[in-house]
Amino acid sequence: MSLVFDVKRYAINDGPGIRVTIFLKGCPLSCTWCHNPESIEKTVEKLFTSSKCMGCSACVDACVPNACMLTSEGIVTDYEACLLCGKCAEVCPSGATEMSGKKYQVDEIMEIIKKETLMMDQSDGGVTFSGGEPLSHHELLVNLLDACGEEEIHRCIDTTGYTSEKKLLEVASKCEHFLYDLKVMDDTKHKLHTGVSNVQILKNLELLAKSNVDINIRIPLIKGVNDDLENIKQTAEFINKLEKPPIMVNILPYHNIAQKKYEKLGRLEKFVKMEEPQLKKQEQIIKLFESYGIKAIIGG
Ligand code: SF4
Ligand code: SF4
Structure with missing residues (x-):
């Protein structure tokens, strides 16, 4: 592909x-x-820019396998669980989360x-x-x-x-x-x-x-x-x-x-x-x- x-x-x-x-x-x-x-x-990859993140949790809510988490350190992705479906990037209002590919x-x-x-x-x-x-x-x-x-x-x-x-x-x-x-x-x-x-x-x-x-x-x-x-x-x-x-x-x-x-x-x-x-x-x-x-x- x-x-x-x-x-x-x-x-x-x-x-x-x-x-x-x-x-x-x-x-x-x-x-x-x-x-x-x-x-x-x-392959498709997920990109995250912490300085752009507003902490709105829209990505967390959109993530079906719960790979995207809001922690005390900010948004963290569990790449083992991530399906690279891009739903988090679709809902991200600030462009902090993007998909490449x-x-x-x-x-x-x-x-x-x-x-x-x-x-x-x-x-x-x-x-x-x-x-x-x-x-x-x-x-x-x-x-x-x-x-x-x-x-x-x-x-x-x-x-x-x-x-x-x-x-x-x-x-x-x-x-x-x-x-x-x-x-x-x-x-x-x-x-x-x-x-x-x-x-x-x-x-x-x-x-x-x-x-x-x-x-x-x-x-x-x-x-x-x-x-x-x-x-x-x-x-x-x-x-x-x-x-x-x-x-x-x-x-x-x-x-x-x-x-x-x-x-x-x-x-x-x-x-x-x-x-x-x-x-x-x-x-x-x-x-x-x-x-x-x-x-x-x-x-x-
Ligand atoms: S790409 Fe899909 S599975 Fe991976 S963190 Fe975003 S919403 Fe969750
Ligand atoms: S949707 Fe975007 S701005 Fe909102 S918490 Fe997730 S990465 Fe940050």
């Missing part, structure tokens, strides 16, 4: 023009710096996308499928890409690249643009910080560069993980061996914004505070890419 956990309209950093971005829930990677922890699990049919997602046709046409934009990892939802993704193709909507995939060659190439044949993450070149470090090897990811990017799609390479930049010049040199050398160069490299400096999301998910123990890369280092990295003839910018 594929779930959508967010829809962003008027997205300006998810591909060319102004776009609608559909976020699919579930990712095979577990990056230590992930700023969307609600995107990792493929909703099942949609292809035609329901298309209805959302088609509402923005004018904005997409006027800006040479389109739709972007992001995550989580959109390539983990192959069947749904392929159906959505076909449906967007019939409407002549520009299609972009925002991906970690972690999938099989066969699935990647099928998706590439049905879209126009990829935003492709390159996190860290050293495989041991990659495994340590994302939980998976980068061997298939690099191989997939080589394959993708032989196809017709446009590619932006995106590097989430984290101090002490991948901001060393040796990693950037290896990245630039790898990019220069690709059959077709990317349109550009987008450097995305890490910002510490995820802590609150881990709190809302009740998974604060999983939050790892990483360090933001220094401005001077970011400038050095841009210059280093330029010295290899590769256009690189901060952001995008």
